[in-house]
Every structure is written in C-alpha cells, then in structure tokens.
Amino acid sequence: MSDESAEGPVEIIQCPVELDYTYTAGQATTRFLRGVGEGKLLGQRCIVCGKIYVASRGACPIHGVPTGPETVEVSDKGTLVSFSIVRIPSENLSVDPPFAAISVLLDGSDSTFMHVLSDCPLEEVRMGMRVEAVWIPKEEWTTSLKNITHFRPLDEPDAPYDSYKEHL
C-alpha cells in the first residue's frame, strides 16, 4: 500500500489467487524436455497422417492415435505464422511490454509453438518472417524451455503464405 492510499478511503483491495501445483510432465513431454536439455527440439510423428508434433503430447489430435515410437529432431529455425503485440503489463510477465508473442512453425514440424520475439522493432513483426531460437549458454541448460530465451529474426526472405497457411 502506498502512503497516498493510507490517507484517503480504501477503494481497492488486493485479492490475489495463488495456486501451487506440482506438475508431472508425462512421458511425451518429458521426452521433449530431455531433448531441450541437450539443445534439441524433438517431435513425434502421427502413424496415420505423418504429421510431426513439437512438443508432442503423445497422440495425434486429428486422428486420436498414439504417435509413433521414433523421435524426430526438428530445426530451431522456423516461420512466424501469427503474433500479438502485448502492451499491457502484468506482474506475471517475465518480459517487459511492449513485446511480440509469436506462434512459430519450426522447419520440419507440423505444429506451432508459442514464444517471444525480440531483437526486432515491433513495427517490423509480420507473418511469414523467418526466425530462429536464441539459446542460453550451454552450461546453463536444464530440461526446461527457459533454455530458449526468445526468437530473433533471420536474414532470409519471408516464407510464402502457402507454406504456412494451414497453421494460422
């Protein structure tokens, strides 16, 4: 409470909701995170449609079947398929607004991935932009997506719309 509020009538109260969980990643996400711990982005393939999911939940959401046993490494480069500029601050955010929350289609993957784009003026953020993951130093890697701090633009021509239109 500020000194100012101590003077006048109380108009607002803080009533935070704090929920403490223990999250168990499960087999599929664990496999993905162990890969991240070695600097690899791993996906799994649907045995029906062949689509590769990164990070796989262990099943194809279209066909409802378990993904195949093999693990497929995909690139840490990809195409920005959608984005939102976040301008409203929140105590929960680890990045100061304004920033771009982006959906990335990694090369070799058929599913998109949410992350943050930095090292890029906000007015230049656009669909089709080529981007790459920025990793923290290898000696600091853990089995966490925090190994990737953000994505940054690649000096490449934009991807054609048809290459990502299924993933908007």
Place this chain on the structure above:
Amino acid sequence: MPDPTQPTETTEALVAPHSLRYTYKRSVGPIMGKFFTALREGRLVGVRRSDGSVMCPPKEYDPETAAALSEMVDLGDSGVVTTWAWVKTPRAKQPLDHAFAYALIQLDGADTPLLHAVDAGSESHMSTGMRVKARWKDERVGHITDIACFEPAEEGA
C-alpha cells in the same frame, strides 16, 4: 544419459512446481470501502438495514428489499461465536500457522455474523456461544487480515 532421439520404453517423468498467480485487485465500492477504511483504523463498522438491524460485513444493498443502504454503525471488536469448524492442519495460506477455528462471529451491536479465524489453542476451548475479541495487527492496510484473528475473551469483555 540415453540418446533422446532414440525410442525409450519408459522415461521417468519430469516433475516441477507450477505456480499460478492471478494478481487480482477488487474495487470495493463506497459501503465496503468504509468497512475496510475502518479496519485500517482498528475499528469495525456495519450498515443499518431497512428493518433497523445491523449487517456486518456491510453491503451496499439490503439483501431482502434491495434498498440502497448508507447508515454506518460503529461496532465493538468483541462478539459471540455462532458456529465454527476446527482446522487441525492449516495450509500455507490460511490465517494461522497452527491449529485454529474458522468461526462465524456476531459482533456486539451486529445482527449478522462475520467469518474469521479464532486462535483458541485447542478444539476443547471452542464452543458455540463463546465470547471472542479481535487481535489487531500493528500495521494495517485496509484489509480483513488487519485483524490477525479473534481470540477467546472473558465473559462480558
């Protein structure tokens, strides 16, 4: 470490703490605002209803007639326990770190009860009808937690 690109029969699942924090603020309005302002001053107030009875905690409108209410009434910080439940093993965010009772407390001068914690030491010291008194915090901000808890009071206190 096994090669993560190779299939594994079973992988021991990773486990991590996951904390959700919703940093809500609530606008309390003029009547509850007076209640919280009084708490910051170490006082308790209620509001007079259409039938003359006193409601604490106060609301802006009469729960039966829906009439707008405005007359604040000063109340004591002692009262009577009307019902209670013993909490043997409190969780981290509950008001006390040792066993206590959640109780409905009808403050002297009020006709409705207020929910708060009673620090009675043991369940055998709790009874419906017992008198309790607020234990105020030294540093108050205008929140229900400005009362740390209630504690058993002498008869007539």
